[in-house]
Amino acid sequence: MNTSILQPTLPTYQNRPPHPSTFFPEFKHCKTKKHILQIHTKLIKTGRIQDPLASAELLRFYALSDPPHRDLRHARQLFDEMPQPNCFSWNTIIRAYCDTNDALESWVLFRKMVEFEIPNKFTFPSVLKACAKMGRVDEGKQVHCVVVKYGIVNDGFVLSNLVRMYVMCGAMDEACVVFGLGVLSSGLSEVVLWNVMVDGYLRVGDVEKARNLFNQMPRKSVVSWNSMISGYAQNGFFVEALELFREMQMEGAADVMPNYVTLVSVLPAVSRLGALEIGKWVHFYAVKNGIKIDPVLGSALIDMYCKCGSFEEGLRLFNALAQKNVITWNSIITGLAIHGRAMDALDHFTKMQQSRITPNDVTYISVLTACSHAGLVDKGLSIFSQMVHTDGLIPRIEHYGCMVDLLGRAGRLQEAEELILKMPGGPDDVVLKALLGACKKHGNIEIGERIGKRLLEIAPEDGAPYVALSNMYASMENWDRVTETRLKMKQNDIKKDPGCSWIEVNGVIHEFIVADRSHSKAQDIYMMLEEMMQKLSLAGYKPDTTQVLLRMDDAEKKSILRYHSEKIAVAFGLISTSRATTVKVVNNLRICDDCHSTFKLVSTIYGRRIVVRDRKRFHHFENGSCSCMDYW
């Protein structure tokens, strides 16, 4: 999110009290620290240091000069030696601290100040900024009390700094009260402050309140649009982010044209939804409007192309980019990895190091993922060792996840379990689930049972381990254990994650959930699903119900499978696009076995290419087989 708009506005030069250097012309030409020290010495020798105006001005130079000349130690010394610092000097020293790592000192000084002096409206911005920086809402409230005490509540400038302080501390209720007061009493209508409020709600994840406020804005700047779009994207409201982006373009006014920040904010949402057409448009827009495709925007575009199914486009853009940083390299390596192009990913990993770009932990996740998807166990092990021993990175839980996945798929389950035991802080549910899946695939019940039990301890509300465990017991014909597991699941009232799929048709995103009938073409879609199932069963297909919740009866299981969101999306894709078009669907969960085998058959029966992006990777279905080689 854009943090710069939360920076408090400090008083500008004209707003300050009369400039004392008019009385002391020598300050005007003062440029270096040495020069200040010379003046300081002269003032002491001549006794003019006793003049409050002279010492106040000297303090200002020490305290507020630009960094290399700033000297907080001398400033503090001079301030502490002042017999009776005036309001100007108090403000100076409070302001000097608010930018430092010792920002709380601003507040401590402010507390002292109010014992001797009446603060003025130039005092508050600095001390409020300090409270905001340290996230100290209680101290901020005390400052607020002083504001009220001295009747400065109607000053728009102080009010806006109060709002910022509360927003930065995440105290949105308080911020809202002060903001409302400001709007009512002093007609506080600057768009900047509205932006601060919208951004504040987004930071605490209250997307609805943010949007309400956004709608009420008397005027919206490009920053307003950008924060709302990126806020949606960052809080997982991808469809809303794209809708707002579209609205922004329709607004049409010259001052709300999408800019660089807009594009960078909207691209993650485009990628998540796999909305290739919109993504292409974003790229085209940048080129047409001379928006510089720097490594940040470039990486976002590469990421978008790869996640929208077109790694060839991603690669083309990558090769054309003049500037590449570590994020750019990571984007292309990840992109290749999720498309199963393990060798290309590894090749780019080598090229990256040849270009003297040091891989970071994200790079390693991508490379290890590539090895895992391609079953390159030894390569993966050697890369893991390079990461730890050569590059000195401390493996994160994600790296362990990749390694467990890699070893697990290859059936080296014991090694995988040993690795899990070595993990500092212990494994999380994702790692355990990966290993459990591997145990199931390789029929290793001994390790599977240990992992499954551990998983139930960590994540008792997750349905997957129950299903996996009970399937494992069923394959051993240990029916007591099967019943026991089912019962436990029932007691904990487990529901599976709601599946959700998206498909872009003519630049519009259509979203489907399980058994969704809300779409305007629902009737046609369901007729298509019926037809699909008939053709499939003629081709000898039987639904694979092993991954469905066990408490359902068989008919229920079959009908649930039939209406998985990805099947609905594919059916919609088949009826709404021409034969030559590839049907591209994005899924929020991992694709299930049944949908996977269904789509393989559908690709043959309908002669269509189908691409499904699930939570982990891409599946390109064509002529009855999948690019993942049934290994995902």
Ligand code: ZN
């Ligand atoms: Zn499915």
Ligand code: ZN
């Ligand atoms: Zn596949």
